[in-house]
Amino acid sequence: MRAKAKPEAEAVTAEMTGADVLIHSLKKENVEVLFGYPGGAVLPIYDALYRSPIKHILSKHEQGSIHAAEGYARVSGKPGVVIATSGPGATNLVTGITDAMMDSLPLVIFTGQVASTVIGTDAFQEADIMGITAPITKHNYQVRDVQDLPRIIKEAFHIATTGRPGPVLVDIPKDVANKTISPDYDSTIHLPGYQPTFSPNILQIKKLADAVGSAKKPVILAGAGVLHANAGKELVAFSEKHRIPVINTLLGLGSYPGNHPLFLGMGGMHGTYTANMALYECDLLISIGARFDDRLTGNLDHFAIHATVAHIDVDPAEIGKNVPTQIPIVSDAREALKKLLEIESPLPDTEDWRKKLTQNSEDFPLWKKSSATEFLPQRVVELVHEYTKGDAIITTDVGQHQMWAAQYYAFADANRWVTSGGLGTMGFGFPSAIGAQLAFPEQTVVSLTGDGGFQMTLQELSTLQELNLPVKVVIMNNQTLGMVRQWQEAFYEERYSQSLIPVQPDFVKLGEAYGIQSFKVTNEEEAKAVFEEAFSHRDPVLIDCRVSGKENVYPMIAPGKGLHQMIGVKP
Amino acid sequence: MKRIVTATVINQSGVLNRITGLMTKRQFNIESITVGHTEKEGVSKMTFVVNVDDNAKIEQLIKQLNKQIDVLKVTDITDQAIVVRELALIKVISNAQIRSEISGIIEPFRASIIDVSRESITVQVTGNSDKIEAILDLLRPYGIKEMVRTGITAFPRGSQKSVTDLKQYSILN
Numbered sequence: 001m002r003a004k005a006k007p008e009a010e011a012v013t014a015e016m017t018g019a020d021v022l023i024h025s026l027k028k029e030n031v032e033v034l035f036g037y038p039g040g041a042v043l044p045i046y047d048a049l050y051r052s053p054i055k056h057i058l059s060k061h062e063q064g065s066i067h068a069a070e071g072y073a074r075v076s077g078k079p080g081v082v083i084a085t086s087g088p089g090a091t092n093l094v095t096g097i098t099d100a101m102m103d104s105l106p107l108v109i110f111t112g113q114v115a116s117t118v119i120g121t122d123a124f125q126e127a128d129i130m131g132i133t134a135p136i137t138k139h140n141y142q143v144r145d146v147q148d149l150p151r152i153i154k155e156a157f158h159i160a161t162t163g164r165p166g167p168v169l170v171d172i173p174k175d176v177a178n179k180t181i182s183p184d185y186d187s188t189i190h191l192p193g194y195q196p197t198f199s200p201n202i203l204q205i206k207k208l209a210d211a212v213g214s215a216k217k218p219v220i221l222a223g224a225g226v227l228h229a230n231a232g233k234e235l236v237a238f239s240e241k242h243r244i245p246v247i248n249t250l251l252g253l254g255s256y257p258g259n260h261p262l263f264l265g266m267g268g269m270h271g272t273y274t275a276n277m278a279l280y281e282c283d284l285l286i287s288i289g290a291r292f293d294d295r296l297t298g299n300l301d302h303f304a305i306h307a308t309v310a311h312i313d314v315d316p317a318e319i320g321k322n323v324p325t326q327i328p329i330v331s332d333a334r335e336a337l338k339k340l341l342e343i344e345s346p347l348p349d350t351e352d353w354r355k356k357l358t359q360n361s362e363d364f365p366l367w368k369k370s371s372a373t374e375f376l377p378q379r380v381v382e383l384v385h386e387y388t389k390g391d392a393i394i395t396t397d398v399g400q401h402q403m404w405a406a407q408y409y410a411f412a413d414a415n416r417w418v419t420s421g422g423l424g425t426m427g428f429g430f431p432s433a434i435g436a437q438l439a440f441p442e443q444t445v446v447s448l449t450g451d452g453g454f455q456m457t458l459q460e461l462s463t464l465q466e467l468n469l470p471v472k473v474v475i476m477n478n479q480t481l482g483m484v485r486q487w488q489e490a491f492y493e494e495r496y497s498q499s500l501i502p503v504q505p506d507f508v509k510l511g512e513a514y515g516i517q518s519f520k521v522t523n524e525e526e527a528k529a530v531f532e533e534a535f536s537h538r539d540p541v542l543i544d545c546r547v548s549g550k551e552n553v554y555p556m557i558a559p560g561k562g563l564h565q566m567i568g569v570k571p
Numbered sequence: 572m573k574r575i576v577t578a579t580v581i582n583q584s585g586v587l588n589r590i591t592g593l594m595t596k597r598q599f600n601i602e603s604i605t606v607g608h609t610e611k612e613g614v615s616k617m618t619f620v621v622n623v624d625d626n627a628k629i630e631q632l633i634k635q636l637n638k639q640i641d642v643l644k645v646t647d648i649t650d651q652a653i654v655v656r657e658l659a660l661i662k663v664i665s666n667a668q669i670r671s672e673i674s675g676i677i678e679p680f681r682a683s684i685i686d687v688s689r690e691s692i693t694v695q696v697t698g699n700s701d702k703i704e705a706i707l708d709l710l711r712p713y714g715i716k717e718m719v720r721t722g723i724t725a726f727p728r729g730s731q732k733s734v735t736d737l738k739q740y741s742i743l744n
């Protein structure tokens with residue numbers, strides 16, 4: 001929140017410091033919120049910020065800042081902007097940067113650096129953040145000359161948000177931030193080596209249209225690329241026109257309505273039987289903005305083995321990387337779908353195929369125990385769905401609860417689902433909810449989290465307290481590192497090495513220590529009463545749901561197995 | 572199989588690090604890398620010799636290199652008509668008596684002796700990798716004390732036609 005007493009920064013004064021140039025450039029990029037944490041090397045930047053109306057969210061750990069920025073970027077499509085100091089501030093960002101790289105989230109990260117004159121001398125709080133982040137950023141810059149700053153910032157935002165989105169880091173030595181110049185904001189982007197393809201090759205589109213026309217068992221695999229391209233409407237239109245069933249990847253959930261009759265559910269390790277068998281048996285696989293992650297494909301020897309594979313992706317390097325592809329289409333997902341909708345092509349006869357898939361869904365639906373005595377974790381997700389009318393933004397951490405949320409929330413709309421897919425980062429969930437709530441203050445945001453992962457970044461309760469955002473923290477507390485326990489049960493003869501956590505903090509007292517209304521519920525009746533209340537007001541709430549610690553996520557493709565070798569498809 | 576890949580890059584600090592880093596990350600087996608300036612200011616050229624199992628892998632390498640913001644152009648020039656050069660310095664054990672014998676051996680390679688001491692001579696040879704292998708084979712019996720190779724640098728020939736079979740002529744092309 002802005003302090004009223006602060007004087008506004010001059011729009012463009014003749015002379016200003018590098019730090020002021022930075023803040024001014026951020027305004028030009030329409031940045032409305034920064035996620036950060038101060039320190040020695042960024043003191044000039046924080047001083048410039050003091051004179052600026054841009055909102056800054058002070059986390060309690062830089063990892064909290066960057067996961068919040070990721071949540072913000074994921075639901076809003078706008079770049080998340082992060083500031084951290086040199087050395088430990090910067091290295092605390094590393095997990096989040098890697099996470100954003102894996103899940104293609106647009107972030108622009110500013111790190112302080114020791115003064116140019118002492119770079120390379122192991123100066124106090126010096127870290128080679130350029131070297132450290134080279135493999136985990138789409139691009140990174142160290143600003144050597146303050147005159148370059150306006151151009152570098154423009155380029156950083158451009159690179160982060162175009163093509164396949166990703167994190168870009170800008171490292172600013174302290175003396176560069178302090179130096180006074182007359183900035184040239186008109187300097188233009190100069191990136192001769194970066195020209196991402198946006199529109200598809202029409203011959204390839206034609207080839208795909210022909211393949212669709214003659215397919216008997218086509219299926220669409222829709223990933224997060226559909227969400228990034230805002231192509232949900234076109235995807236629905238295309239699938240309906242040709243009557244092609246649709247599967248979502250974990251990160252693609254919400255890109256196709258979860259209640260649509262053509263929707264087969266999520267594919268992959270904990271996907272539905274129907275989705276995985278469709279991927280196994282299809283004769284035409286149209287992958288749109290999905291990268292054939294191993295958690296999706298299972299053993300590649302059994303993946304889509306009877307299919308012609310068409311792959312639409314903005315990133316050419318994803319095409320053919322894991323799965324041989326007959327129809328490669330480098331394109332923005334929306335542009336490709338628009339072209340596919342325009343083109344005249346015969347409609348395939350998919351009736352038998354769809355009948356078979358419907359039969360599969362009826363024979364092998366997602367199942368869970370029915371128990372009158374136990375509080376089942378899957379029920380928590382169903383209840384959250386009920387009390388949020390299926391319209392909340394759900395962020396998750398990593399583990400069993402994440403998979404249950406993916407299986408049971410049935411996202412009807414895009415950009416309601418925030419989860420760490422590629423890196424599988426515990427600690428991601430709760431701070432990402434804060435960022436998502438900042439992007440959409442009116443929305444209901446639920447942090448569905450595990451008792452393990454929540455404890456990795458729970459210090460952000462203090463941030464929540466300060467901001468008083470209406471985030472609802474729902475801990476699916478099974479008193480175990482559930483996913484680890486599940487694998488130890490299945491593959492290590494129940495040797496539960498370091499995965500059972502009977503000793504925990506009192507989460508209710510913990511929440512209350514941060515001034516947040518907190519509740520413990522041990523059964524469905526209690527949960528209903530607390531949810532009813534919690535979702536009716538605009539204050540933050542923490543709910544410790546004591547669920548059964550023995551549930552496993554099913555169905556499952558065991559590691560090394562193929563799509564058709566799912567276990568636990570029936571009770 | 573061995574492939575020769577060239578990358579034209581913007582001469583930014585860090586570009587070499589990003590490129591070698593991605594090769595390590597994606598488990599590419601690099602045999603040699605050379606980097607140097609080109610005729611364009613601010614633009615450098617890198618030449619890699621990489622060992623890959625199949626075409627899909629080399630395609631992936633080219634795509635990954637192309638994704639780097641500072642990379643302007645990547646080409647697998649292995650199957651083009653190219654000029655390839657590498658320089659090697661070879662310190663051979665040699666007393667005064669066999670110096671002229673070695674001189675005779677290296678002469679057809681158009682190699683030269685660039686340093687002489689009492690018990691060794693240093694030979695400089697330039698050519699493609701086969702030529703360097705060949706001269707090393709001939710010198711090895713005398714005892715090689717030290718040897719360094721620069722790794723190859725290469726680009727397409729001025730004319731792509733009629734010279735494509737030149738490679739087979741001799742090791743001296």
Ligand SMILES: Cc1ncc(C[n+]2csc(CCOP(=O)(O)OP(=O)(O)O)c2C)c(N)n1
Pocket residue numbers: 397398399400401402424425426427449450451452453454476478480481482483484
């Ligand atoms: C930072 C990090 N460390 C370790 C792991 C490995 N891991 C994956 S799931 C999991 C258990 C998570 O437990 P909890 O947060 O309680 O969720 P649950 O599976 O019980 O729902 C662990 C340790 C990880 N994904 N991320």
Ligand SMILES: [Mg+2]
Pocket residue numbers: 450451452476477478479480481482
């Ligand atoms: Mg747990």
